[in-house]
Amino acid sequence: MRVFFATDIHGSEVCWRKFLNAAAFYKADLVVLGGDVTGKVMVPVVAHNGYWQVVVRGETIRMETKAELEEVERKIRNSGSYPAVVTPDELQALSAEEGAVDRRFSAEMIRSLDRWLDMADGKLDGGKIPCILNGGNDDIWEIDDVIEASPCVSFGEGKALDLDGFHLVSMGWTNPTPWDTFREAPEEQLKEKIDAVVSQIPDMERAIFNFHAPPYGTGLDEAPALDDTLRPMHGGAVMKPVGSTAVRDAINSYQPMLSVHGHIHESRGVKRMGRTLAINPGSVYGDGVLQGAVLELDAKKGKVTKYLLVNG
Amino acid sequence: MATDAIGGETPTLFLRKATGLVRGWSVRDSMIYAVLATNVVTLGIYEFSFQSFIPKGQLLTSILISGVWVSFLVIAYAGLIVTIPRAGGDYVWQSRILGSGLGFVMAATGWWFILWLWAPIYGNILSVELFQPLWATLGDPSGAAWFATHTGIFVVSVITIVLAGLLVSLGMAGYARIQKWCFYGGLVGFAVVVVLLLVNNHATFVSSFNQEAHKIFGVNGAYAVTQAGAAKSGYTSPVFGFSPLGASMLLIPMMMFYLLWPNWGSTLYGEIRGASDFKRVFAGMFSGLWITVALSVVFLLVVAKTFGNDFYNNSNALYWSAYYGGKVAPAIPIWPYPVMFAGWLVHNTAFQVVLILLMALWFIGWVGTLFLSSTRVIFAAAFDRVLPDRAAEVSEKRKVPFYSLVLMLAPAVIVSAVYAYNLTFQTYTLDATLVIAVTYLFSAIAVVLLPWLKPDLWRASPASRIKILGVPVVPVAGLVTIGLLGYNLYEWLTNSAYGVNNHDSLYFMGGMYVLAIVVYVVARLVRSRQGIDLSLINKEIPVE
Numbered sequence A: 001m002r003v004f005f006a007t008d009i010h011g012s013e014v015c016w017r018k019f020l021n022a023a024a025f026y027k028a029d030l031v032v033l034g035g036d037v038t039g040k041v042m043v044p045v046v047a048h049n050g051y052w053q054v055v056v057r058g059e060t061i062r063m064e065t066k067a068e069l070e071e072v073e074r075k076i077r078n079s080g081s082y083p084a085v086v087t088p089d090e091l092q093a094l095s096a097e098e099g100a101v102d103r104r105f106s107a108e109m110i111r112s113l114d115r116w117l118d119m120a121d122g123k124l125d126g127g128k129i130p131c132i133l134n135g136g137n138d139d140i141w142e143i144d145d146v147i148e149a150s151p152c153v154s155f156g157e158g159k160a161l162d163l164d165g166f167h168l169v170s171m172g173w174t175n176p177t178p179w180d181t182f183r184e185a186p187e188e189q190l191k192e193k194i195d196a197v198v199s200q201i202p203d204m205e206r207a208i209f210n211f212h213a214p215p216y217g218t219g220l221d222e223a224p225a226l227d228d229t230l231r232p233m234h235g236g237a238v239m240k241p242v243g244s245t246a247v248r249d250a251i252n253s254y255q256p257m258l259s260v261h262g263h264i265h266e267s268r269g270v271k272r273m274g275r276t277l278a279i280n281p282g283s284v285y286g287d288g289v290l291q292g293a294v295l296e297l298d299a300k301k302g303k304v305t306k307y308l309l310v311n312g
Numbered sequence B: 001m002a003t004d005a006i007g008g009e010t011p012t013l014f015l016r017k018a019t020g021l022v023r024g025w026s027v028r029d030s031m032i033y034a035v036l037a038t039n040v041v042t043l044g045i046y047e048f049s050f051q052s053f054i055p056k057g058q059l060l061t062s063i064l065i066s067g068v069w070v071s072f073l074v075i076a077y078a079g080l081i082v083t084i085p086r087a088g089g090d091y092v093w094q095s096r097i098l099g100s101g102l103g104f105v106m107a108a109t110g111w112w113f114i115l116w117l118w119a120p121i122y123g124n125i126l127s128v129e130l131f132q133p134l135w136a137t138l139g140d141p142s143g144a145a146w147f148a149t150h151t152g153i154f155v156v157s158v159i160t161i162v163l164a165g166l167l168v169s170l171g172m173a174g175y176a177r178i179q180k181w182c183f184y185g186g187l188v189g190f191a192v193v194v195v196l197l198l199v200n201n202h203a204t205f206v207s208s209f210n211q212e213a214h215k216i217f218g219v220n221g222a223y224a225v226t227q228a229g230a231a232k233s234g235y236t237s238p239v240f241g242f243s244p245l246g247a248s249m250l251l252i253p254m255m256m257f258y259l260l261w262p263n264w265g266s267t268l269y270g271e272i273r274g275a276s277d278f279k280r281v282f283a284g285m286f287s288g289l290w291i292t293v294a295l296s297v298v299f300l301l302v303v304a305k306t307f308g309n310d311f312y313n314n315s316n317a318l319y320w321s322a323y324y325g326g327k328v329a330p331a332i333p334i335w336p337y338p339v340m341f342a343g344w345l346v347h348n349t350a351f352q353v354v355l356i357l358l359m360a361l362w363f364i365g366w367v368g369t370l371f372l373s374s375t376r377v378i379f380a381a382a383f384d385r386v387l388p389d390r391a392a393e394v395s396e397k398r399k400v401p402f403y404s405l406v407l408m409l410a411p412a413v414i415v416s417a418v419y420a421y422n423l424t425f426q427t428y429t430l431d432a433t434l435v436i437a438v439t440y441l442f443s444a445i446a447v448v449l450l451p452w453l454k455p456d457l458w459r460a461s462p463a464s465r466i467k468i469l470g471v472p473v474v475p476v477a478g479l480v481t482i483g484l485l486g487y488n489l490y491e492w493l494t495n496s497a498y499g500v501n502n503h504d505s506l507y508f509m510g511g512m513y514v515l516a517i518v519v520y521v522v523a524r525l526v527r528s529r530q531g532i533d534l535s536l537i538n539k540e541i542p543v544e
Helices: A013-025 A066-078 A088-096 A100-123 A142-148 A187-198 A245-254 B027-037 B040-048 B059-083 B090-097 B100-113 B115-137 B141-146 B150-170 B172-199 B202-217 B222-232 B245-259 B275-323 B338-343 B349-370 B372-383 B402-421 B423-453 B455-460 B473-494 B503-529
Strands: A002-006 A030-033 A041-048 A051-056 A059-063 A081-086 A131-133 A160-163 A166-171 A207-211 A222-224 A239-241 A258-260 A269-273 A276-280 A291-298 A303-311 B003-006 B013-016
Touching: A002 A013, A013 A030, A013 A066, A013 A100, A041 A066, A041 A088, A041 A100, A051 A066, A059 A066, A066 A081, A066 B455, A081 A088, A081 A100, A088 A100, A100 A142, A100 B013, A166 A187, A187 A207, A187 A245, A207 A245, A245 A269, A258 A291, A269 B372, A276 A303, B027 B172, B027 B275, B027 B349, B040 B115, B040 B172, B040 B245, B040 B275, B040 B338, B040 B349, B059 B245, B059 B275, B059 B423, B059 B473, B090 B100, B090 B372, B090 B423, B100 B115, B100 B372, B100 B402, B100 B423, B100 B503, B115 B141, B115 B150, B115 B202, B115 B338, B115 B349, B115 B402, B115 B423, B150 B349, B150 B402, B172 B275, B172 B338, B172 B349, B202 B222, B202 B275, B222 B275, B245 B275, B245 B423, B245 B473, B275 B338, B338 B349, B349 B372, B372 B402, B402 B423, B423 B455, B423 B473, B423 B503
Parallel strands: A002 A030, A030 A131, A041 A081, A166 A207, A207 A258, A258 A276
Antiparallel strands: A002 A291, A041 A051, A041 B013, A051 A059, A160 A166, A222 A239, A269 A276, A291 A303, B003 B013
């Protein structure tokens, strides 16, 4: 079976479109998106009388027609941001009212995800090509139900999915980060979560771990060291391992066939951990490039026979 | 969900709290790395000593023109860094913009294979700027001279390789702190040298030089012997100044040996890229480059004032003339290290030793970079399945990249042996600059073609908004950079003064390109047989 795995597209619509096309492009039998599906940035597009105005990366853009507006919105979405069309009064209210931005942000995320899942329906042949989606630590809780309700993708969190003889278990939680994001837990709790989900696997020989957090100290988890103010230290030249020890220990003790990860975008790489092939394809969603891993799995041998990290 | 509004009273974007949103790093940090990379002491002063190979050339003129010209390279690279902010640098940019095969060949040659040659060059510099003057100052001139022998150079090269390898193994965290202290300590040493040369006049220097040269090497009237020796060997120093321009232009390919590296190690992390990122990246490299240029100018001015420009050039010319078989022996039998000469203005051995050690910090803060780029390229190539998977393996216990170290260190030791025992091979020193310049050339081509080959990527880049009179600055800077590198490549390959355009040198460099191509082709064939299509690595998935 050929699997395409990507992760951390963070709201980039161009990456999502590429992900949907990846099955056909790489002739994959299964596509998996490992978490952190939603974006981090919302860009207000201000509707004035007869025109719209937006500031994108310091450049003020004025749009006179609906077609121009849609083109700019498309570019904003492709970069992983959410365009939010607002009146000047709404923009003021967003800034002034406690929690207003959060509510609008969530609404835009859900609206965007809905659109994405509609696209998936067409691209994945109405669910004939299996597609697994999961949340990551940066994803709001509300997306879980939206994905769960989709007819053409499967929500992976906490489940052991049987995929043609392979058993895929997913966990979007990570060890704590300096940003205090949604799905974070101390290592002891991560261990409990991992043990709970892994206990559903009948055959570890053909098991696939889809854990958002990479295993600690494996080279798949190297991020720039930050000081107390979240500024990269020493010009960004110093990297440090920030992965999960619970994930590392689980791989070492359970020894699944394959373990796929994300979370640390800079740490694209591959690591052999006993019989387990651990992979983090990294992410450069901001460039509109979908980094991923094309994996060939042999059900009889219970091993990954081929892999290739790609920049699609 | 915590959010930040950006854009003042009227927000232009809202940022929710999420992983990886970091503040931009300080310009000061990247400036320090740029100053250490374009190292005025280890690379600059060493290269100044070769002025006599273009005898009419003015160092000052060539340094200033080089500074201006390399500034365009800084703009071009700042554009690439903010457009594709990846640690892989040239490898990633060229692979993504120009193609995987070219990216691998250029990265393997420019950031890996040629570093084998940099190892003995680093070693030689350590020998002439630390071991030789230190031993001499401590009263053992024959010990000092040993470091200039074939075996001496080889031993110091191996010391350098081991030191750089150890630093790679230990990781960058501690070394980055060491680098910073080395930078500040080195600056203090540099300031001491400048002050010494400012407060002493030429007459004092001549007498101090004669006195210390007699004390250490037993030479009488060393100053006059040096001046006479240079004349006898047929060398005449130009009068200190700026002209002639033509000959000074010919020194530029030599100045690239130290001024071509302000972009060394420049990376950018962070996903929310704004217009300010370009300015920050540019400012770090640009200020680093121009601090080095300023230090060079100050150094040459105070040297001309106190040593005398003619004496400085004469001592260098005479040393290299004798080294390469000239019949006139220099008064000082070791490399004429200006720091040692400046230290001689204070007749105190302890002070002289401390000054040499202080200036050696410029080396310590710099040597760790020798193999860092190679590790990155080897790892990236292994992850791309071009090299065997083992090349990227790191030992579990000590986190040592054992196989990649072998791929770097073993050839470096062999090349060091050839370099140490073969004088002709030593003249290929500028091969080390040339091969990297070729890699840069393709990155410059990539930045020029970027708006056409990857229009979406270009439009999304903060670099695309840097314009003068409506013309995007970065691709234009790329064109000027192509001019800079093209000029240097032309001179290196056609003018024998640089010592690189002879057959063996060309075979040596050509061999590296052949090796890289062979590795890539073999990898394609082997992986193809395994059912892995390497052409897929950078093939873009259709969007629609």
